[in-house]
Amino acid sequence: MEKKEFQKSDLAIGVDIGGTNTVVGFVNNNKCIYEYFFPTQPEKGSKYFVVNLIKTIKKNIKKFEKSYNLVGIGLAAPSVSLQGIIEDSANLKWGKFDIVNEINNFIEVPVKIINDANAAALGEYYYGLGKKIDNFVVITLGTGLGGGIILDGKLINGSNGLAGEIGHTSIGSQGRKCSCGKTDCLETYVSANGLRRTVFYLLSKYNDDSPLRKISYDKMSSELITYYAERGDIIATTAFDFTGEILGKGLANVTACFDPKAIILFGGLTNVGNLLLQPTRYYYESNLLSIYKGKTKILLSKLQNGKAAVLGAASLILKNQL
Amino acid sequence: MEKKEFQKSDLAIGVDIGGTNTVVGFVNNNKCIYEYFFPTQPEKGSKYFVVNLIKTIKKNIKKFEKSYNLVGIGLAAPSVSLQGIIEDSANLKWGKFDIVNEINNFIEVPVKIINDANAAALGEYYYGLGKKIDNFVVITLGTGLGGGIILDGKLINGSNGLAGEIGHTSIGSQGRKCSCGKTDCLETYVSANGLRRTVFYLLSKYNDDSPLRKISYDKMSSELITYYAERGDIIATTAFDFTGEILGKGLANVTACFDPKAIILFGGLTNVGNLLLQPTRYYYESNLLSIYKGKTKILLSKLQNGKAAVLGAASLILKNQL
Numbered sequence: 001m002e003k004k005e006f007q008k009s010d011l012a013i014g015v016d017i018g019g020t021n022t023v024v025g026f027v028n029n030n031k032c033i034y035e036y037f038f039p040t041q042p043e044k045g046s047k048y049f050v051v052n053l054i055k056t057i058k059k060n061i062k063k064f065e066k067s068y069n070l071v072g073i074g075l076a077a078p079s080v081s082l083q084g085i086i087e088d089s090a091n092l093k094w095g096k097f098d099i100v101n102e103i104n105n106f107i108e109v110p111v112k113i114i115n116d117a118n119a120a121a122l123g124e125y126y127y128g129l130g131k132k133i134d135n136f137v138v139i140t141l142g143t144g145l146g147g148g149i150i151l152d153g154k155l156i157n158g159s160n161g162l163a164g165e166i167g168h169t170s171i172g173s174q175g176r177k178c179s180c181g182k183t184d185c186l187e188t189y190v191s192a193n194g195l196r197r198t199v200f201y202l203l204s205k206y207n208d209d210s211p212l213r214k215i216s217y218d219k220m221s222s223e224l225i226t227y228y229a230e231r232g233d234i235i236a237t238t239a240f241d242f243t244g245e246i247l248g249k250g251l252a253n254v255t256a257c258f259d260p261k262a263i264i265l266f267g268g269l270t271n272v273g274n275l276l277l278q279p280t281r282y283y284y285e286s287n288l289l290s291i292y293k294g295k296t297k298i299l300l301s302k303l304q305n306g307k308a309a310v311l312g313a314a315s316l317i318l319k320n321q322l
Numbered sequence: 323m324e325k326k327e328f329q330k331s332d333l334a335i336g337v338d339i340g341g342t343n344t345v346v347g348f349v350n351n352n353k354c355i356y357e358y359f360f361p362t363q364p365e366k367g368s369k370y371f372v373v374n375l376i377k378t379i380k381k382n383i384k385k386f387e388k389s390y391n392l393v394g395i396g397l398a399a400p401s402v403s404l405q406g407i408i409e410d411s412a413n414l415k416w417g418k419f420d421i422v423n424e425i426n427n428f429i430e431v432p433v434k435i436i437n438d439a440n441a442a443a444l445g446e447y448y449y450g451l452g453k454k455i456d457n458f459v460v461i462t463l464g465t466g467l468g469g470g471i472i473l474d475g476k477l478i479n480g481s482n483g484l485a486g487e488i489g490h491t492s493i494g495s496q497g498r499k500c501s502c503g504k505t506d507c508l509e510t511y512v513s514a515n516g517l518r519r520t521v522f523y524l525l526s527k528y529n530d531d532s533p534l535r536k537i538s539y540d541k542m543s544s545e546l547i548t549y550y551a552e553r554g555d556i557i558a559t560t561a562f563d564f565t566g567e568i569l570g571k572g573l574a575n576v577t578a579c580f581d582p583k584a585i586i587l588f589g590g591l592t593n594v595g596n597l598l599l600q601p602t603r604y605y606y607e608s609n610l611l612s613i614y615k616g617k618t619k620i621l622l623s624k625l626q627n628g629k630a631a632v633l634g635a636a637s638l639i640l641k642n643q644l
Binding site for chain 1: 401409410456457469473478479480481482483484485486487488490491492493495502503504571574575576578579580581582583609611612613614617618
């Protein structure tokens, strides 16, 4: 592919389409100069989403149009095939959707798309902790758990663009059903939803008082659990400890597969900091084959507000990726 | 590195150093033209092994010296570091051993070394089923379980040369202790030794008559279990079924990580054919995320006598690998 050279005034839009919110960033000169988000509302359908996205872009781009030149839109989404189609995403439920083509019906700039965890890996590689590391794995901890892998400076796609689905490797033994239909997938334990399930498991197992007993399953969120964990609630802190145990074991498996220099954690679940990171590192080290000990670091993404996926999506345009 | 061009009469020696036997092959013009093996006897020490290896090579090379020109020796061994040192192999117990240097004390030809599972992957890539596949994983089923990974036609090393240690990813829930010190590693179930442990577990669990009840733990071997499985013994066939179940689950995890076009099985444990392959494929498919279904094939290596590692070791010399 021809590598395009960009000008200083060129601006790309990065869009991270999540199951709950969609984050949009305007990226220029290696920085996100403006950012906003809106609720994805996947239940209203894929076409509604695109109309909404275009509307917000056209409104927000106005104040930048004089000084900047829009050169393209990069999308990060779940379940993206090698052909650039969103395929049967469990969180979006849009079936097979050619979103690139749909966006081009409204706006005539180059549009590219990539799996969200791969976007996060590219974001870390070009703009984050990965700038100085050639071999690393990014783990996104959001509604689900995704993985993006950079080996020898190159994004690993696999033969169908589906490598790095670490959230759906089997682990644990509680027999938790996953939304994918399988049992005991890593993300049934380690994700916003997995954390909620763990809280309910712990509420069923122990008698300790907890403000979490007043909250229904539907209203329970990782933000609430984080809030109470930071205030020392025993159920909430134990839930993070349990989550860290399973994550640590899962990351030990990741190291045995890929032997990375670093594993970079990213996403809302990491906002709780050491309450998750400490047990994760402890159980990671104790489940690690001795030959790896002390070689791989577990790091928290330093990209502002977990913007790795937005920046990575923009890099599809600005760094001529794909 | 300068790529050397080879002549038709050039011959490389490939050596696969196993925990039990060492296989040596003379490779010329993409074929193994002569092969022999001898017991490794790791307990006699690393230097004794090298003296023995050189002795057998000098004796066996004689009849080829007139027509062929020895251009180098390639070694496949367990636990090889990026620096080419055998490091703390659980099966060899030689500590840190610079075998390349030691061999060069006796014979002045280029010597190269690689992890045995990576050698098998190179063997399949240059001479076996991998010739037509750019993305595949080789699983070696011997005393232990090893993994070698080729993505986009390139061997995956990881940051310390330790990628692909799939045998030491955690799976299962029986709490089996692994020789590496961890618990429930894939190879505690899926390997010659794992199969033996499963037979003893089944003998403890069921009352069925079986000729295997007459055999002590020390005398039990995968060859014996294969022999009785082929004759319909219920304990032996159930042991292969159980092994296939765990292997199938493990391979589903491998696919979620690497998204390969094929997984190639190789090693003594596969000699039993469908008794292992059928349950493996069944449990693989039923543990696979739907997006992968029907995309990855599980294949048995077709290289004669599982010679993938010997050919791969020779390819270090003949194909200028490393």
